[in-house]
Amino acid sequence: MLLSEMKAGQSGIISAMGGTGVLQRRIREMGFLKGTRVYVEKYAPLKDPLELIVKGYHISLRVEEAAQITVDDVKQDFL
Amino acid sequence: MHEKSITIALAGNPNSGKTTIFNNITGTRQKVGNWPGVTVEKKEGLISKYGYDLKIVDLPGTYSLTPFSIEEIIARDFVLEESPDVVIDIIDASNLERSLYLATQLREIDCRVIFALNMADVARTKGTKIDAEKLSELLDLPVVFTVGNKNEGIDTLLTKAIELAGSTAEIQQKRKVKYSKDIENAIIKLQDFIENKVKAKLAYNLRWTAIKLLENDKIVTERILLKAGDKRNDLLQEVQALRAHLMDRFNDDPEIVMTDERYGFIAGIIKKTLTSSSQNRVDISRNIDFFLTHRYLGFPVFILFIWAMFQLTFSVGAYPMEWIDRVVTLFAIGMNNLLPDSVLKELIVNGIIPGVGSVIIFLPNILILFFCIAIFEDTGYMARAAFLMDRIMHVIGLHGKSFIPMLMGFGCNVPAVVAARTLESEKDRILTILITPFMSCSAKLPIYIVLAGAFFSAKAGTVIFAVYLVGIIISVVSGRLFRTTLLKGADAPFVMELPPYRAPMISSLLIHMWDRGKIFLKKIGGVILVGSIVIWVLSAFPANIRYSLDYASEIVRVEALYEAEITAAGKSERDVIEKKKDMAIAKLIMARRAEKTEKSFMGKIGKSIAPLFAPLGIDWRGSVALLTGVVAKEIVVSSMGILYAVEKEPDALQSALVKSNMTPLSAFSMMLFVLLYLPCIATMGTIWRETGAFKWMLFSILYSTSLAWIVCFCVYQGGKIIGIN
Numbered sequence: 153m154l155l156s157e158m159k160a161g162q163s164g165i166i167s168a169m170g171g172t173g174v175l176q177r178r179i180r181e182m183g184f185l186k187g188t189r190v191y192v193e194k195y196a197p198l199k200d201p202l203e204l205i206v207k208g209y210h211i212s213l214r215v216e217e218a219a220q221i222t223v224d225d226v227k228q229d230f231l
Numbered sequence: 232m233h234e235k236s237i238t239i240a241l242a243g244n245p246n247s248g249k250t251t252i253f254n255n256i257t258g259t260r261q262k263v264g265n266w267p268g269v270t271v272e273k274k275e276g277l278i279s280k281y282g283y284d285l286k287i288v289d290l291p292g293t294y295s296l297t298p299f300s301i302e303e304i305i306a307r308d309f310v311l312e313e314s315p316d317v318v319i320d321i322i323d324a325s326n327l328e329r330s331l332y333l334a335t336q337l338r339e340i341d342c343r344v345i346f347a348l349n350m351a352d353v354a355r356t357k358g359t360k361i362d363a364e365k366l367s368e369l370l371d372l373p374v375v376f377t378v379g380n381k382n383e384g385i386d387t388l389l390t391k392a393i394e395l396a397g398s399t400a401e402i403q404q405k406r407k408v409k410y411s412k413d414i415e416n417a418i419i420k421l422q423d424f425i426e427n428k429v430k431a432k433l434a435y436n437l438r439w440t441a442i443k444l445l446e447n448d449k450i451v452t453e454r455i456l457l458k459a460g461d462k463r464n465d466l467l468q469e470v471q472a473l474r475a476h477l478m479d480r481f482n483d484d485p486e487i488v489m490t491d492e493r494y495g496f497i498a499g500i501i502k503k504t505l506t507s508s509s510q511n512r513v514d515i516s517r518n519i520d521f522f523l524t525h526r527y528l529g530f531p532v533f534i535l536f537i538w539a540m541f542q543l544t545f546s547v548g549a550y551p552m553e554w555i556d557r558v559v560t561l562f563a564i565g566m567n568n569l570l571p572d573s574v575l576k577e578l579i580v581n582g583i584i585p586g587v588g589s590v591i592i593f594l595p596n597i598l599i600l601f602f603c604i605a606i607f608e609d610t611g612y613m614a615r616a617a618f619l620m621d622r623i624m625h626v627i628g629l630h631g632k633s634f635i636p637m638l639m640g641f642g643c644n645v646p647a648v649v650a651a652r653t654l655e656s657e658k659d660r661i662l663t664i665l666i667t668p669f670m671s672c673s674a675k676l677p678i679y680i681v682l683a684g685a686f687f688s689a690k691a692g693t694v695i696f697a698v699y700l701v702g703i704i705i706s707v708v709s710g711r712l713f714r715t716t717l718l719k720g721a722d723a724p725f726v727m728e729l730p731p732y733r734a735p736m737i738s739s740l741l742i743h744m745w746d747r748g749k750i751f752l753k754k755i756g757g758v759i760l761v762g763s764i765v766i767w768v769l770s771a772f773p774a775n776i777r778y779s780l781d782y783a784s785e786i787v788r789v790e791a792l793y794e795a796e797i798t799a800a801g802k803s804e805r806d807v808i809e810k811k812k813d814m815a816i817a818k819l820i821m822a823r824r825a826e827k828t829e830k831s832f833m834g835k836i837g838k839s840i841a842p843l844f845a846p847l848g849i850d851w852r853g854s855v856a857l858l859t860g861v862v863a864k865e866i867v868v869s870s871m872g873i874l875y876a877v878e879k880e881p882d883a884l885q886s887a888l889v890k891s892n893m894t895p896l897s898a899f900s901m902m903l904f905v906l907l908y909l910p911c912i913a914t915m916g917t918i919w920r921e922t923g924a925f926k927w928m929l930f931s932i933l934y935s936t937s938l939a940w941i942v943c944f945c946v947y948q949g950g951k952i953i954g955i956n
Contacts, residue, residue: 177297196529211729213726
C-alpha cells in the first residue's frame with residue numbers, strides 16, 4: 153500500500169521508497185527509513201499535503217511525495 | 232584586550248531553540264522564530280567572558296549538512312572554511328533521534344563539537360529521559376543540559392566550550408559513524424588513492440572528503456577536482472568506479488545507503504541513552520492543531536487570524552497615528568515660528584517636515600503588522616499556515632512556504648524578499664521573489680487611503696480591498712506564467728516540520744518587531760529624507776518664475792476691493808464679507824503656489840513624461856508623484872501634497888484632488904499603477920542581492936512597470952468606453 157492511500161489515524165511500516173534522488177535523500181534525512189513506523193495524523197483541509205508523525209515529531213509531505221513511499225502492516229493506531 | 236579569542240559556532244535543527252540560546256549568550260538583537268528556517272542570516276555576537284574574547288556565530292538552522300539548501304551550504308561552509316574552535320550543536324531533547332543526524336555529520340567533518348541538550352524539561356513531560364553521561368561517552372563529546380527560554384545551563388555550556396577549545400585531544404575515530412564493510416572499504420580505497428596518487432593538499436579531513444566524493448556531493452567534488460590538477464580525470468574515474476561498485480552491491484545510490492547507515496548508527500545510540508515511557512503523554516500541540524488545521528475549521532480560523540492582523544494593524548494603529556500627526560504639526564508650527572526666513576527654513580518647513588512626517592506616521596501600522604507576523608512565527612503557526620496554503624500555492628507552482636514571504640510582502644517587500652531564502656530550490660526562490668512585490672506593501676496603503684478616501688468615500692474600504700485582490704491575482708497569474716516559461720520545472724518537495732506550538736516570549740517578539748521596524752526607520756532616515764529634499768529642491772527651483780499673473784498686486788487689489796465693500800456695508804454684513812475676502816486671497820495664494828510648482832523643475836519633468844501617463848488617466852502631477860515613488864512609495868503622498876499645494880495631508884489633499892480633473896476612474900487607475908509598477912529602491916536592491924543576478928532585478932522592474940501600464944491602460948480606456956467615470 154502507498155503511504156498516500158492511508159487514512160488519517162492509520163499507521164504503517166515503510167517498506168520501500170521511490171522518487172528522485174534529492175527527494176529520497178531529503179525524506180530519509182528527516183527520518184523516513186525502511187522499517188520505520190509512520191502515523192498519518194491528518195490530511196490538510198484541501199486533502200493535500202498530509203501531516204505525519206515519524207520518530208516522534210510532526211512533519212508534512214505532499215500526497216505526490218507520499219505516493220513514493222510504500223508501507224506494510226497498515227493498521228488503525230492510537231498515537 | 233584579552234589574550235585569547237575563541238570562535239564558537241551554534242549549529243542545530245530549526246526550532247531547536249538555537250536562536251534563544253544565541254540571544255541569551257550574546258544579548259544582541261536577533262530574530263527568534265518557530266517557523267522552520269527562520270534564521271537565514273549568519274549572525275554574530277562578540278562577548279568577553281572568563282578572560283576570553285568569544286565570537287559567537289549563529290549558523291542557519293538545518294536538519295543536515297547535505298548541501299540542498301542555502302542554509303545548509305552556509306552552515307557547512309562556515310564549519311569547513313572558517314574552522315571555528317568549537318561547534319555547539321543545539322539539540323531539541325524531545326527530538327533526539329532526528330537531531331543526532333546533523334550531529335553525526337558535524338562529527339564527520341572533524342570539528343570539536345559540544346552538545347547542548349535543550350528543552351529537556353519539555354522532553355520529560357513528553358515522557359522521554361536521556362542518559363547524558365552515556366551519550367557523552369558514546370560520542371566522546373561533552374553534553375550539557377540547557378533550557379534556553381529560562382537561561383539555564385548557558386554558563387556551563389560556555390565554560391565547557393572554552394575548555395574544549397583549549398584541549399588538544401584527537402577526536403577518536405571509533406566515535407564516528409562506522410559504515411558497513413563495503414562502504415568502509417570504498418572509503419579506505421579512495422583515501423589511499425587521494426593520498427598516494429593525487430597527492431593534492433586538501434583543506435578538509437581526508438576521510439570526510441572521501442565520504443563526500445562517494446556521496447557524489449557536487450560542491451565538494453568540484454573543489455577537490457580543482458585541487459587535483461592533472462590527476463583530475465584519474466580521480467573522477469576512481470570515484471565513479473567505486474560508486475558503480477557500491478551501486479551494484481546495494482542496488483541503491485551510495486548516498487542513500489549511507490544516509491540509512493547513519494540512522495542505523497544513531498539507532499544504536501538511542502537504544503543505549505533514551506528511555507521513553509508512553510504514559511501521561513499530553514500533547515497540547517496536537518490538541519491545538521485539532522482546531523487550527525481542522526478539515527472545516529482550519530481555513531476559517533486562518534482567514535480570521537489574517538483579518539484580525541490587518542484589523543489590528545489599521546484600526547488600533549489609527550490612534551498612535553493621530554498622536555504622531557499632532558506632534559509633527561506642532562513641530563512644523565514651532566519651526567515656522569522659530570527659524571528666520573531663509574531657503575533653509577523653506578527646506579525644513581516645506582520639504583523635510585512634511586516629507587518625513589507623512590511617512591513616519593505609518594510607523595505604528597508597520598510595527599503592529601510586524602508584531603503580528605512575529606507572533607505567527609514564534610508560536611509555530613507560520614508552519615501551519617504553509618500547511619494549509621500549500622495546495623493553493625501549488626497551483627501557482629510554488630511551495631506552501633512561499634506563502635510566508637508573500638504574506639510578509641503586505642508589510643514590507645524588503646524583509647519579504649529576504650524571507651524567500653527559506654525556500655530550498657533556487658527556481659522557487661526566484662519565482663517567489665519576482666511575484667512578492669505584487670503583494671501590496673504597507674507603504675502603498677497611504678496612497679490608496681488618500682485616493683480612495685477622496686473619490687470613493689463610503690466604499691473606500693471595498694475599493695482598497697479590490698486593489699489588494701488585484702495584486703494577489705496578478706501574482707498568481709504571473710507565477711503560473713513564469714513557472715511555465717522562464718522558470719520551468721517542478722517545485723521542491725514539501726518536506727516541512729510542524730514544530731510544537733510554543734508560547735512566544737514577549738522579549739523575542741519585541742526584538743523581532745523592532746528588527747524589522749528598524750528597516751523602516753532607516754528608510755525614513757535615509758532614502759526618504761534624501762527623497763524629500765530632492766523633491767523639494769526640484770519643486771522649489773528655479774526660484775524666479777515668470778508668473779502668468781502678478782499675484783502680489785492682484786492680492787493688494789482684491790484686498791482693497793473688499794475693504795471698500797466692508798466700509799460701505801452695514802455692521803451685520805461685515806463678517807460675511809470679511810470671510811469672502813479671506814477666501815479670495817487664499818485662493819490666489821494657492822493658485823500662485825500651484826503655478827510655481829507647475830513651472831518648477833519638477834513640473835517640467837512631470838510634463839515631459841505626462842504623455843506616457845495620459846492614456847492611463849494620470850495627469851502630470853500624478854506622473855511626478857509616481858516618479859518620486861521610485862525612491863520609496865511613502866513619498867508619493869507627500870509629493871502629491873507639495874504638487875497640489877496643500878498645507879496638510881490627507882484631508883486637504885483629498886479635497887484638492889477632488890477639485891482637480893481627476894475622476895474616480897482615473898483615481899482607481901492610479902491606485903492600480905501604484906500597486907503594480909516597479910518596486911522601491913530598497914526592494915530593487917534586495918532583489919538584486921537575493922537573486923544574485925542583476926538581470927532578475929532588471930526583469931522585475933521591466934515586467935512590473937510594463938504590466939502596470941498595460942493593466943491601467945485597459946482599465947482606464949475600457950472604463951471610459953463602457954461609460955464609467
